[in-house]
Amino acid sequence: MGTDDRCAEETKTASLVNGQLVVIGGGAGGLELAVKLGKKYRRDPSVDVILIDKNPTHIWKPLFHEVATGSLNSYHDEASYRMLARKHHFRFLLGEATDIDPNRREVHLAATRDDSGAEITPKRTVAYEQLVVSVGSESNDFGIEGALTHSRRLDSREQAESFNRYFTTLLQRLNSQADSDPLSVVIVGGGATGVELAADMHNVVQRLREYGFEHLSDAQLHVSILEAAPGLLPRLPQRIGASVKHELEQIGVAVHVNTRVERVLDNAVHTNDGTDMPAAISVWAAGVKAPAWLAHTGLPTDQAGRLKVNADLSVDGCDGVFAIGDCCACQDREGVEVPPRAQAAHQMASLCAHNIRALRSGKATRQFVYRDFGSLVSLSRFSTVGNLMGNLMRGSVFIEGWVARTFYLSLYRMHQMAIHGPFSMLLLVLGDRIYKATRPEVKLH
Numbered sequence: 001m002g003t004d005d006r007c008a009e010e011t012k013t014a015s016l017v018n019g020q021l022v023v024i025g026g027g028a029g030g031l032e033l034a035v036k037l038g039k040k041y042r043r044d045p046s047v048d049v050i051l052i053d054k055n056p057t058h059i060w061k062p063l064f065h066e067v068a069t070g071s072l073n074s075y076h077d078e079a080s081y082r083m084l085a086r087k088h089h090f091r092f093l094l095g096e097a098t099d100i101d102p103n104r105r106e107v108h109l110a111a112t113r114d115d116s117g118a119e120i121t122p123k124r125t126v127a128y129e130q131l132v133v134s135v136g137s138e139s140n141d142f143g144i145e146g147a148l149t150h151s152r153r154l155d156s157r158e159q160a161e162s163f164n165r166y167f168t169t170l171l172q173r174l175n176s177q178a179d180s181d182p183l184s185v186v187i188v189g190g191g192a193t194g195v196e197l198a199a200d201m202h203n204v205v206q207r208l209r210e211y212g213f214e215h216l217s218d219a220q221l222h223v224s225i226l227e228a229a230p231g232l233l234p235r236l237p238q239r240i241g242a243s244v245k246h247e248l249e250q251i252g253v254a255v256h257v258n259t260r261v262e263r264v265l266d267n268a269v270h271t272n273d274g275t276d277m278p279a280a281i282s283v284w285a286a287g288v289k290a291p292a293w294l295a296h297t298g299l300p301t302d303q304a305g306r307l308k309v310n311a312d313l314s315v316d317g318c319d320g321v322f323a324i325g326d327c328c329a330c331q332d333r334e335g336v337e338v339p340p341r342a343q344a345a346h347q348m349a350s351l352c353a354h355n356i357r358a359l360r361s362g363k364a365t366r367q368f369v370y371r372d373f374g375s376l377v378s379l380s381r382f383s384t385v386g387n388l389m390g391n392l393m394r395g396s397v398f399i400e401g402w403v404a405r406t407f408y409l410s411l412y413r414m415h416q417m418a419i420h421g422p423f424s425m426l427l428l429v430l431g432d433r434i435y436k437a438t439r440p441e442v443k444l445h
């Protein structure tokens with residue numbers, strides 16, 4: 001059955017299966033949504049809010065580059081879904097969604113297994129009355145040979161932690177073999193992920209020197225960023241990209257713009273001008289697409305596999321199904337293509353919660369309008385730059401330094417406030433202060 005047939009059929013047979021509001025994916029968008037719905041329906045026994053995620057804990061994805069370098073310990077910043085479920089009156093199911101059947105209004109979950117592969121929980125189906133898909137995105141290799149097999153990625157916590165183990169090992173080796181060649185790192189993609197990672201790698205090398213790695217120096221770390229566009233951060237105003245390029249070059253990062261990657265090899269990256277750039281670590285950060293399994297669900301998708309949604313975030317032609325965050329292809333009611341960002345996922349979660357409530361009480365849904373409050377790029381402790389009021393006024397405001405840093409940090413605090421509540425967020429700020437005063441500034445093992 002084709003995409004549209006499957007949804008059209010579903011619309012004909014649609015009936016209220018039960019009171020289950022199911023959210024798949026507890027990330028920047030889905031977790032905030034589950035918290036809102038859980039709180040809203042806490043006194044309504046006819047409504048059961050269920051969050052499904054393939055991991056037991058949540059880490060805010062914009063922190064993944066810090067997990068990769070070791071400037072953040074993932075165990076310190078993770079939030080337990082079960083704890084949040086208890087606090088905010090939703091149910092949590094641990095499991096990986098593999099399919100959605102809009103005719104039967106069911107989500108299919110794979111079996112869960114332990115480290116040895118033995119089954120813990122068998123395959124399951126979860127029925128829904130209303131469903132929100134918020135499963136995020138993964139790296140898009142754009143068909144480039146070797147991109148996914150030879151490069152490291154920062155799509156998941158596991159990948160970020162594996163990166164960290166490898167990076168730490170290479171730095172330890174570099175420190176103990178003073179005459180060894182510098183560590184060459186090639187980052188493909190000059191977007192926010194690539195530039196933030198490059199700066200933080202240098203930050204960690206400098207920090208490690210303070211913890212007894214006295215043979216390490218910036219000169220032993222050769223980080224290059226390859227970007228196909230004429231400037232870094234091509235989605236942001238040119239001035240930000242130029243400022244970031246200048247800052248990175250000051251730190252010692254080599255920036256190559258107008259450079260396309262044609263092939264990624266085991267220990268090198270081959271570019272369009274015929275160069276093989278040596279890479280002990282290559283990182284693929286060149287863009288994202290939706291998780292591949294969504295394309296097999298029969299729900300309507302675009303070329304990047306993202307679910308096509310209407311302006312009210314409902315999946316085109318599929319009654320009772322919404323999609324939010326990176327996994328949806330959304331043009332807001334003003335025709336703006338919504339970018340894959342945490343602030344977009346946050347705003348979509350708020351509107352989706354409103355629209356689910358509206359539908360349940362027979363009211364009209366609202367249309368999504370993306371408010372770009374600006375974009376901030378953190379170059380670790382070296383600098384933070386960005387703009388405020390992206391599309392909210394005629395010209396955005398360029399900011400840098402501590403003002404930019406404060407706004408950058410406040411984004412994460414706002415997410416913590418959305419999932420923990422204001423009081424717990426303040427306790428977390430205090431806890432972070434105590435943690436920093438009593439622990440090393442970087443992960444040392």
Ligand SMILES: Cc1cc2nc3c(=O)[nH]c(=O)nc-3n(C[C@H](O)[C@H](O)[C@H](O)COP(=O)(O)OP(=O)(O)OC[C@H]3O[C@@H](n4cnc5c(N)ncnc54)[C@H](O)[C@@H]3O)c2cc1C
Pocket residue numbers: 024025026027028029030052053054055058060061062063064065095096097098134135136137154155192193291324325326327340341342343344345376
């Ligand atoms: C290194 C890095 C830095 C970034 N910096 C910024 C920034 O500074 N500002 C900004 O606005 N954005 C930033 N982003 C982008 C931002 O992280 C994403 O746009 C945002 O997280 C998208 O939210 P989401 O809810 O759509 O998906 P995610 O936050 O990715 O959450 C998806 C969730 O779905 C779960 N999941 C996935 N598949 C399944 C499945 N099959 N079954 C069950 N669960 C599943 C995952 O475990 C995860 O919990 C950054 C991204 C990266 C990688």
